[in-house]
Amino acid sequence: MPTVIACFKWVIDEAYIRRNPAGDLDFSSVDYKIGEYDRNAIEEAARLKEAVGGKAIAVTVGMPEATKGVKDALSRGTDEAYFIADTSFGNLDSSQTSFILAEVIRTKIQQYDIILCGEGSSDLYAQQVGPRLAEHLGIPCISFVQKLSVSKDQLVAERRVEEGIEVVTAPLPSLVTVLPDINVPRIPGVKDTLMAGKKPIVKITKDDLPPVSEPMLRTISLTASSMERSCERFGIDAAEIARFVGSLRKKGVIA
């Protein structure tokens, strides 16, 4: 019976991000949520476990305040959680996150058959953690998966690729990154939420890990996107198109 690990990120719920009058992003009253695709990963882990038995484990790396996220993951059908937290883990990049996850999975969890990740996180959507994690662990990585089944010693995955659908098999253990089409995440019931906090949570701190390298990405600035309308209308004949191009040139949009 397989042990399935679902990795998730506790991210800012974009619905709460405001723009202040100066046009900057205002994060002062934000709430957090499990990343959208990560919810699919957790759901798939729970479904696999419910279908064939075994164990579903949720793993996250983040800030110590993310306890609500751990409970959220546990309320969605996972059996236990590994909560890797430190005050310095607020803005990890994909290389650091995948390194930490690999370390914990290799040394603390040890036995596993499938690792599920969302295709990308809801905030940065770098799509890096899954493939990097598989590389660290030396296991196959199957990305863009919209359907998954598991037999005794292999998994069968449907990948949505540009030209169509690719069906692949992979030995266990393997890592799978999932698309939102793979399932519809459950809405936890009251009891699921109330019982979540009673499930085992393994807490891991920075001191339990080898030194984490410097980030490979540096955020220089973060600005709110803006859409300003100039309220100019153009027709579709040649003269109008020329006028349109002229207007773009004048504004410096094209050279």
Add this chain to the structure above:
Amino acid sequence: MDFKFTEEQELIRKNVREFCVKNVEPIAVEIDENSRHPAELFEKLSDGGWMGIPIPLEYGGAGADFLTGIIVVEELSRSCASTGFTISTHAGIVCTMILLFGTEEQKKNYLTPMAEGKHLGAFALTEPGAGTDVMALTTAAVLEGNDYVINGTKTFTSNGPTAGTYLVFAWTDKSAGRKGMSTFIVPREAPGFRVGEHFKKMGLRSSQTSELIFKDCRVPKNNLLGKEGAGLPMAMAGFDGGRIGIAAQCIGILQAALDESIRYSKERIQFGSPIARNQAIAWMIADMATDLSAARFLAYHAAWLKDQKLPFSKEAAMAKLYASEAAMRHTVKAVQIHGGYGYCKGAKVERLMRDAKITEIYEGTSEAMRMVISGTVLR
């Protein structure tokens, strides 16, 4: 002093909201229009364990505190006040009363299936001649051998047509006055019981309301809830909890009115700019948001007192009075902000305004609330 919800309560609120957006919002207009009880929705609510939130696990509930139940009623009511109210009456009054006063056998036979959501409960006190004046009740129960025989008519019973279990109030000894009323658990299949006329209502239309008719209706002696003569204080205890539920329903209505008013006033352009930029509109929204906050604090405080097992009767009445009058006042304003569009069927604010009115009437009118509050503070 701590104004923070637990992580569980915050997650539950988000989950109910998601449930509502997915399952309640899409049908809310239709069930209002057709006065339809959405059985399929209640099946989903049962599956999620939303039907017996404050009831302990051993009796089929979710084992949460009362405040959590209030959060759920609030969020349900934000999408559909009828649905929020149906759950509030069912869990907050009927289930809670059997939990408080029932025997082990009654809890097993009646509370557990209700908390699991197998069927709804209804609270049957009001009669054609006995509204706020509870002592004017005429329904009576007489012990005959091992059965009580009940005769009388109840009216305006919420969940009347849809319930499986009824809490019925009747005189067992009218000469004993306030100590002469008793409470009975009447299953729907009891001989001599039938559901009478269904009422067509201005608002809260998908919540089903009817007369209940008891003609030599027989229930076993064991269906007496608590002791003979203890009915009136029990009804009052049921009302106290129920009133916090109504306050929660009003908060949901108010939140929805605010959501709709903010959205519309930012979109609607008149004289070249969104109407939200007009002080007349902005101030209506400011007052709405302020009263919503005030109503929340009153209701949460009352629920917190109940959870701490402290007296909360006055606070529940205050929460219900304030929240219901605020809901009525501001849903009228929300329609005003929407102008002609708000007066048309299909506009959410139109439904909210109709739904708000009943909250000033049932489970004790605003006037009765002022009697309760003044009776306490002038004592």
